[in-house]
Amino acid sequence: MSEKNIKNFEVGEEIQGFFLIRSLNLKTSTNNKKYLDFTIADSTGELNSKFWDLPDDLVGQFKAGDVVKLRGTVTSWQNSLQMKVTKMRLSEPNDNVRVETLVQSAPEDSTAMMQELRGYVAEIGMEKLRELVERILELYAEKFEIYPAAKKHHHAIRSGLLYHVLRMLRSAKVLCGIYGNLNKDMLYAGVILHDIEKINEMEADALGIVSTYSFEGQVLGHIIMGIKKIDAVAEEIGLDREISLLLQHLILTHHYEPQYGSPKKPSIPEGELLHYLDMIDARMYDMEKAIAGIAPGTFSDGVQSIDYRRIYKPSYSKGEEE
Numbered sequence: 001m002s003e004k005n006i007k008n009f010e011v012g013e014e015i016q017g018f019f020l021i022r023s024l025n026l027k028t029s030t031n032n033k034k035y036l037d038f039t040i041a042d043s044t045g046e047l048n049s050k051f052w053d054l055p056d057d058l059v060g061q062f063k064a065g066d067v068v069k070l071r072g073t074v075t076s077w078q079n080s081l082q083m084k085v086t087k088m089r090l091s092e093p094n095d096n097v098r099v100e101t102l103v104q105s106a107p108e109d110s111t112a113m114m115q116e117l118r119g120y121v122a123e124i125g126m127e128k129l130r131e132l133v134e135r136i137l138e139l140y141a142e143k144f145e146i147y148p149a150a151k152k153h154h155h156a157i158r159s160g161l162l163y164h165v166l167r168m169l170r171s172a173k174v175l176c177g178i179y180g181n182l183n184k185d186m187l188y189a190g191v192i193l194h195d196i197e198k199i200n201e202m203e204a205d206a207l208g209i210v211s212t213y214s215f216e217g218q219v220l221g222h223i224i225m226g227i228k229k230i231d232a233v234a235e236e237i238g239l240d241r242e243i244s245l246l247l248q249h250l251i252l253t254h255h256y257e258p259q260y261g262s263p264k265k266p267s268i269p270e271g272e273l274l275h276y277l278d279m280i281d282a283r284m285y286d287m288e289k290a291i292a293g294i295a296p297g298t299f300s301d302g303v304q305s306i307d308y309r310r311i312y313k314p315s316y317s318k319g320e321e322e
Contacts, residue, residue, distance in 0.1 A: 043102060129239065
């Protein structure tokens, strides 16, 4: 009985292990028997599964978002792998299932990333600006460690928002050493806060899985929500009005185009760079993700975020597979 990851499943294998139910439907077969048609997931991927002839005592016991221990056999259906489940139960506290094995997570430890982020905050020289960033960050610190950066698009993984922001900060630090006209304090603050209200825009669980968008998120969106938060905290602590407005300007303009939520383009260098830091990290992530599961010397499927371009994985990447 194997306990391999989903990406390594092969037809005919008997599998036993803990998985996350991503979606689930209770159906009735042609012989009038109840069965589950559901998708299981771990940190490496997802797999459609069937639990045929579902026992009566299990009807209604499972739902999307549950962590389950199951046993089954890997089969093939219409050229795709599928799991035929024969036994399943809900996980229990003493199973000690690690979250990182169930969902895709940032490749770096969230606690270490948060500590590094606080180091960047400490580098902000303007006292009141640093206080504003610290106050807003503390409001969301617990969720910041686990939230994804999106429901479906770039960095839609556990701790994805923190990972995205931290990679942008690392790039910002290098570029501040190249372009002497940049105000490091303003740029760091903008990077840290540019997506902070995604935490209130989306509703996610402890696994970092987004279930839906909040009412405020749907009617305002994280950009406007972020501006409102900065304005309120700045007024509370007495932050200089110009600094407050320029920081809000960074948040307002970071999507660059009206169709993506920004009614204005940047009017200061820090805003221009913030937009491109955001764009670079999002696109590099999506490209990396696109070629992660394909063989060297082949093209990926079209990537939505970059106009459905297919990304090529060079043969010199072969060493990564060995």
